[in-house]
Amino acid sequence: MNTVTALSTGAAPFQPESAPDYLPAAILRELQLGRLRSIVERAWSAVPLHRSRMKERGIEPGDLQSLEDIAALPFTTKADLRDTYPFGLFASPMRDIVRLHASSGTTGKPIVVAYTREDVDVWTSVMVRSFATCGLHAGDIVQNAYGYGLFTGGLGAHYGAEGLGATVIPISGGNTDRQIMVMKDFKVTAICCTPSYFLHLLDRAAQMEVNVAELPLRVGVFGAEPWTDSLRRHIEAAAGIKAYDIYGLTEITGPGVGIECVCQAGLHIFEDHFYPEIIDPDTGRLVAEGEEGELVLTTLSKQAMPMIRYRTRDITAFVPGSCPCGRTLRRIRRISRRSDDMFIIRGVNVFPSQVETALLAVEGMLPHYQIILTREAGLDQLEVQVEVTPPVASDRVAALESLHNKLAHALSQTLGLRVKVRLVAPQTLKRSEGKAQRVLDRRNA
Numbered sequence: 001m002n003t004v005t006a007l008s009t010g011a012a013p014f015q016p017e018s019a020p021d022y023l024p025a026a027i028l029r030e031l032q033l034g035r036l037r038s039i040v041e042r043a044w045s046a047v048p049l050h051r052s053r054m055k056e057r058g059i060e061p062g063d064l065q066s067l068e069d070i071a072a073l074p075f076t077t078k079a080d081l082r083d084t085y086p087f088g089l090f091a092s093p094m095r096d097i098v099r100l101h102a103s104s105g106t107t108g109k110p111i112v113v114a115y116t117r118e119d120v121d122v123w124t125s126v127m128v129r130s131f132a133t134c135g136l137h138a139g140d141i142v143q144n145a146y147g148y149g150l151f152t153g154g155l156g157a158h159y160g161a162e163g164l165g166a167t168v169i170p171i172s173g174g175n176t177d178r179q180i181m182v183m184k185d186f187k188v189t190a191i192c193c194t195p196s197y198f199l200h201l202l203d204r205a206a207q208m209e210v211n212v213a214e215l216p217l218r219v220g221v222f223g224a225e226p227w228t229d230s231l232r233r234h235i236e237a238a239a240g241i242k243a244y245d246i247y248g249l250t251e252i253t254g255p256g257v258g259i260e261c262v263c264q265a266g267l268h269i270f271e272d273h274f275y276p277e278i279i280d281p282d283t284g285r286l287v288a289e290g291e292e293g294e295l296v297l298t299t300l301s302k303q304a305m306p307m308i309r310y311r312t313r314d315i316t317a318f319v320p321g322s323c324p325c326g327r328t329l330r331r332i333r334r335i336s337r338r339s340d341d342m343f344i345i346r347g348v349n350v351f352p353s354q355v356e357t358a359l360l361a362v363e364g365m366l367p368h369y370q371i372i373l374t375r376e377a378g379l380d381q382l383e384v385q386v387e388v389t390p391p392v393a394s395d396r397v398a399a400l401e402s403l404h405n406k407l408a409h410a411l412s413q414t415l416g417l418r419v420k421v422r423l424v425a426p427q428t429l430k431r432s433e434g435k436a437q438r439v440l441d442r443r444n445a
């Protein structure tokens with residue numbers, strides 16, 4: 001099939017950059033071991049923190065004889081990035097570094113990451129492969145609504161889409177009315193943004209009487225925040241698109257660590273550059289294949305800032321078996337929980353994703369919600385504010401009461417604790433233009 005035929009039938013032509021996705025497992029493992037040994041050597045010789053940690057454990061780079069030996073290496077954590085702020089984990093001199101990015105922490109200083117020219121090329125290549133994996137190709141018009149700047153989302157997606165040969169619209173986040181105008185007038189076929197921002201776009205489009213489902217838009221590449229499968233189904237039905245989950249984190253490279261293929265059955269990890277492990281977060285030991293645990297990633301090619309066994313705090317599991325798409329890259333389950341997002345209410349662990357799943361199971365509501373934690377008379381309270389849709393808002397009081405009871409019931413059942421539900425008018429909750437802040441913790445206010 002030539003490219004023109006492929007485009008007219010909607011099938012994506014083979015992207016040469018995707019070749020490593022299909023390496024036979026034995027060759028991939030050999031490639032990983034070679035890269036692991038050289039990156040550990042680099043971390044040892046150039047980064048004092050990595051060297052001293054390895055010495056504490058009595059390990060030297062030469063001890064790595066097989067991929068399994070990685071388990072003897074020490075972990076790296078977000079605290080290590082903060083403690084060595086800003087440049088303490090760099091393995092390259094500044095003259096070799098062509099880019100800095102940073103991610104805002106919840107408190108205090110950001111974490112800073114660096115890229116050599118080669119690192120930017122690798123990042124671009126995994127982003128090209130990411131887009132190719134979910135069926136994008138030259139001829140696609142990509143609206144990149146991730147924020148450009150220190151955040152890795154914007155430039156990561158930009159380089160990837162351009163590298164793929166697609167047409168990039170670098171619109172960045174915000175200015176929602178203009179986003180909708182551009183989507184319609186420029187005949188956009190793919191959009192990249194956070195899932196919460198896309199929901200906001202859909203709402204605003206409806207107000208502007210633009211039916212997104214009737215536009216040429218066919219693919220959404222959503223990431224930078226955890227989201228659930230229920231939300232995916234909602235988005236796909238409302239917008240008439242396929243919605244794919246892309247995964248990455250600034251500490252490792254940015255977006256492009258993994259992505260779903262068209263089978264939507266887990267995210268393929270670009271294992272030739274990122275070595276994944278899943279551990280028990282309490283013991284630090286590997287979990288059995290298929291069991292849930294914390295994802296740990298080692299960068300196999302990053303020059304400016306190699307990360308050895310970085311603890312992502314993201315909870316997932318390997319998907320067993322091979323993928324019908326033919327990629328040999330291992331898959332992880334989509335990440336809907338981040339241990340950083342977890343909060344504890346009256347001794348019960350709660351993740352925002354559980355709230356989202358419970359809410360979406362009840363009909364007659366928009367997936368706009370806000371979780372508010374308060375303390376009354378020394379007791380933690382969980383309130384979920386839910387926006388009702390305009391038709392529901394104009395319903396009789398009895399209908400609202402019935403919806404309220406359904407939501408309260410669904411939440412209490414899912415979370416195993418009593419939840420206060422408050423229905424609020426359409427368009428009253430704050431909309432995110434980037435990462436949604438789902439939880440407002442006012443317990444110590």
Ligand SMILES: [Zn+2]
Nearest residue numbers: 261323325327
């Ligand atoms: Zn696949």
